[in-house]
Amino acid sequence: MKLIFILYTLFFFQFSFSQITNDDPEIKKMVSEVKTENLEKIVNKLVTFGTRHTLSDTKNEIRGIGAAQKWVKSEFDKYALESNGRLTSKIDYFILKADGKRITNDTEVANVIATLKGTDSNDNRVLIVSGHLDSRATDVMDAKIDAPGANDDGSGVAAMMELCRIMSKRQFPFTLIFVAVTGEEQGLYGAKHLAEFAKTNNWNIVAMLNNDMIGNSNSSGTGIHDNTQVRVFSEAIPFLETEDESKTRKATNRDNDSPSRQLARYIKTVTKQYVDQLNINLVYRNDRFLRGGDHTPFMQNGFTAIRFCEINENYNHQHQNLRTENGIKYGDLPEYMDFEYLRKITCANLATFSNLAWSPKAPTSVGIEIKELTNSSTLVWKAPEGKSVYGYNILMRETSSAHWEKIFFVKDEKATIPYSKDNYFFAVQSIDALGHASLPLFPTPIR
Structure with a gap:
């Protein structure tokens, strides 16, 4: 009996729930700084430009996409005043070639970008x-x-700008980019331009969060009103999966464990921790049925990306001319939005973004040993470079489960878990002393 007690005690102290379950006071403070009135003010201002169509007037000072771009940049410049020189902004102009579809002539368009420089040059x-x-x-x-x-997508732009306003007052070790892209409705052109630029310049993008329609809680047709759930879309098989990666995926049945799926689960975990009355609904597809968003070009260029989108859409207030027919009002106006819902989703973005921004790098060479047939699972990995690591979380779930069900905290770079790899999926993430965790990595077989 004494031996059993000693073994139990050793096991308990070797594996325990990680500190990611503890709130970081600074992240809680930032989340509390997200204000419904700020979001509503931004959306109302964007509406005053009349139209922000990609091909609308770029010279008019009060109407059209050009005026809107200049205003967003002016707001970024205000945020920069409290950033100690670390936040810079620009309107990134580029030429869209006529495509014979939704771009009729060669057209100059632009993304509006704010860059918050990190404190660690390495x-x-x-x-x-x-x-x-x-x-x-x-x-x-x-x-x-x-x-x-x-x-x-005034809602998505407002969320992004609110993140920029709040986070530019803090210091983070690496680069954070806040962007209002253009050309989404004409073919995701702004996102494509930025994603291709990032790939050409070898950007090490950890994650890309796309926010598109996150401010409506009433659905057309069904009449459902729900502001407690938001969808996060994530791809299954990476667009640029290699032949070797395909073989490994099929051998390990990791179809639901792409980097983007790991990011989506990360968002669900962090949102549950920091945001009340908001559940992340993991939708296992790239986007809505046969549709796409600005995260798509990033995935097509090999980056980890997801989309936030409201749980129920209202098609009376989406892609509609302003009018009233049969007593029904059509059009995408602020009066049909739920700004408390938008606030909560903005908080989910902020909690995710800040946790990742303060996290250590992910472990490397994450593997699972398969040299022997056992009813336990041994995982091994290497410590990451850079910021010191307090320990590691080993995440575990049943093969039929969408989200992680168990977390084991360990200090070493090797651990044996008394659960069979035949019955469970695992992943490993680095964690610092304040509970900021890297994205999880799915292990590859080690013979």
């Missing part, structure tokens, strides 16, 4: 959060009619 990681600035009405080619775009 840490080349990058995080990106985005919303698309352009809007549309019923006819996707009508650049003159009013297209207020309050929810689609």
Whole structure:
């Protein structure tokens, strides 16, 4: 009996729940700084530009996409005043070639980008959060009619700007990028331009969070009103999966464990920790059925990316001309939005972004030993470079489960878990003393 007690005690102290379950006071403070009135003010301002259609007027000072871009940059410049010189902004102009579809002529367009420089010159990681600035009405080619775009996607731009305002007052070790992209409605062109630039310049993008339509809680047709859930879309098989990676995926049945799926689960964990009354609904597809968003070009270029989107869409207030028919009002106006819902989703973005921004790098060479047939599982990995690691979380779930069910905290770079790899999936993440965790990595077989 004494021996059993000693073994139990050793096991208890070797594996325990990680400190990621403890709140970081600074992240809680930042989350509390997200204000409903700020988000509403931004959305209302964006609506005043009449239309933000990609092909709308770029010279007018009060109407069109050009005026909106200049205003977003002016707000970024205000945030920069409290950043000790670390936040810079620009309007990144580029030429869209006519595509014979939704771009009729060669057109100059632009993304509005704010970059918060990191404090560690040796840490080349990058995080990106985005919303698309352009809007549309019923006819996707009508650049003159009013297209207020309050929810689609004034909501995503407002969330991104609120993150920039709050986070620019703090210091983070590596680069954070806040961007209002253009051309989403015409073909994801702004995101494509930025993703291709990032790939060409070898950016080490840890994660890209796309926010598109996150401010409506009422669904058309069904009449459902729900502001307690938000969808996070994530791809299954990476676009740039190699032949060897494909073989490993099939051999280990890791179809639901792509880097983007790990990011989605990470968001669910952190949101549960920091945001009340908001559940992350993990949707296991790249985007809505046969559709796409600004995260798609990033995934197509090999980066880890997801999309936040409201749980129920209201098609009366999406891609519609402003009008009233049969007593039904159509159009994407602020009066149809739920700004408390938008606040909560913005908080989920902020908690995720800040945790990742303060996290150590992920462990490397994460593997699971298969040299012997056992009813336990031995995982091994190497410590990451850079910021010191307090320990590691080993995450575990049943093969049929969408989300992690158990967390084991360990200090070493090797651990044997008394659960069979035949019955469970595992992943490993680095963690610092304040509970900031890296993205989890799925182990590869080690013979």
